[in-house]
Amino acid sequence: MQLNLLDRIGDWNAQLFREIKGRLNVRDVALTVAISLLSQLLLFYGWSQIHTISREQFDPPLWQYLGSEFFSSLRMFVLFALLVVGTYMLISDLAREERRGTLNFIRLSPQSTQSILLGKMLGVPILLYLAVVLTIPLQLGLALLAEIPLLEIISFWVVLVASCAFFYSGALLFSLLSSGLSGFQSWLGSGAVLAFLWVANSTGINQTPADWLILFCPSINFRFSDAGLQEWEWFHLPLGATGISIFIFAVINYGLWTYWIWQALKRRFHNPNGAILSKQQSYLLSACFTLVSLGFVVQSPQEGYSSKFFDNFTVLLSLNLLLLVGVIAALSPHRQALLDWARYRREKSSSLIQDLISGEKSPAVMAIAINLAITFTPMVVWILFWHGESNGFRRIQLILGLVLILHLILIYATLTQLMLLMKTNHRAIWAATTIVTTSLLPPYILILMSIYPGQNGGGLWLLTAYPWDALRSASATLVVQALFGQWSILGLLSWQLMRQLRRIGESESKALFAGHSRI
Helix, strand or coil, rough: CCHHHHHHHHHHHHHHHHHHHCCHHHHHHHHHHHHHHHHHHHHHHHHHHCCCHHHHHHHHHHHHHHHHHHHHHHHHHHHHHHHHHHHHHHHHHHHHHHHHHHHHHHHHCCCCHHHHHHHHEEEEEEHHHHHHHHCHHHHHHHHHHHHHCHHHHHHHHHHHHHHHHHHHHHHHHHHHCHHHHHHHHHHHHHHHHHHHHHHHHCCCCCCCCCCCEEEEEEEHHHHHCCCCCCCCCCCCCCCCCCCHHHHHHHHHHHHHHHHHHHHHHHHHHHHCCCCCCCHHHHHHHHHHHHHHHHHHCCCCCCCCCHHHHHHHHHHHHHHHHHHHHHHHHHHCHHHHHHHHHHHHHCCCCCCCCHHHCCCCCCCCCCHHHHHHHHHHHHHHHHHHHCCCCHHHHHHHHHHHHHHEEEEEEHHHHHHHHHHHCCCCCCCHHHHHHHHHHHHHHHHHHHHEEEEEECCCCCCHHHCCCHHHHHHHHHCCHHHHHHHHHHHHHHHHHHHHHHHHHHHHHHHHHHHHHHHHHHH
């Protein structure tokens, strides 16, 4: 019967069969069972020592309180174990396959990308799944003791499964993108997940766009008693009004971004040197990101809410900047792709503009500009139609700040494309280092020189990624000068990029024709 079940699994997913066959041996299963049971015992013992209380302290019966509290502790333990340990296992496994060279053999198999990676997600943490399943009887017993509704238990597990799909998919993508980090990547990835869960689990609802990040923590499903959660809204929809509304939105949120991760996985798995997303996909991704994040800004006015306008604006801008940095990294083609594009561009029937907007190997600067328009236009509309305490000068100030940031991102995108044209094998590292340096070093130098916004020389802050405070005291002439400086830098970099592309295209074509003539 066991062999028949494994055969059926192999027929359905050969990669899952390979993972299960390599991991489910008697010794590892017995060790997993022992660790799971011992961990539950130690968790209960440690928890009982911390929560030594008397019956008179509580209105509900002591047994009901203890069951509820330990049930919540056990759920948190399961949550962190599944997401942190599972992430580590997946990244480590894929990195090991890459080092051994077996990942290339898997890529050559007739299985689809979805089948291979789904087999990894289900098979690599199979022993972890077993350990978690062994906690279910204790969870059900504690829930019965604490009189917790069965629907709440089911909703938690549905959200947890959806979160596993999201974080495990992200772990696979991170592993494919960070092969140069060697064995450190598994610690980095799982550490990032641990830090995120820890911060998100301890953060309250503040009616800012940052509240969206809390939806990525499965514990949101049992934090309904948190202050401010009931007033949580998304485009005025009462997101926090009921537990079921939070549950539905959390599952939809996980599903949406898991879908986008899989779009990147399908492109990256069989083409490690290609772009993570197509240009058309990036436009839709930016639209989804903007729609979701903006929804957490457009909330019903509350006490003190209008005073949060500038805070909400800066948080939203920070989220969009993170997206755009990712889009720059995802779309910018490397040297070989640019060489192919420059060499064969004249043979294509499509126009240059069309090729720059949707071409796979064309420079990404115009595509970045379109993504900027998609993300920034709703922000400008929001600023213009804001009905709070923001006066006309404040609106102009914010829009000018957006324009400065827009030009700065285009400068970074052009500079990244130039760096990726370098002949060195580490051009991606050079590009990332250059962008980080040019964005962080100027403000640091200004601070070291004691030059602050509003003081003599404070207008230099307009050329950094943090122009907001400088805009408050900057004259119109100074803002125009800053814009002219950015246009000059952007024009010079664009000219240099076109010059290099034209040069390498001509040289490659001459070399190709010379080779044909010799033949």
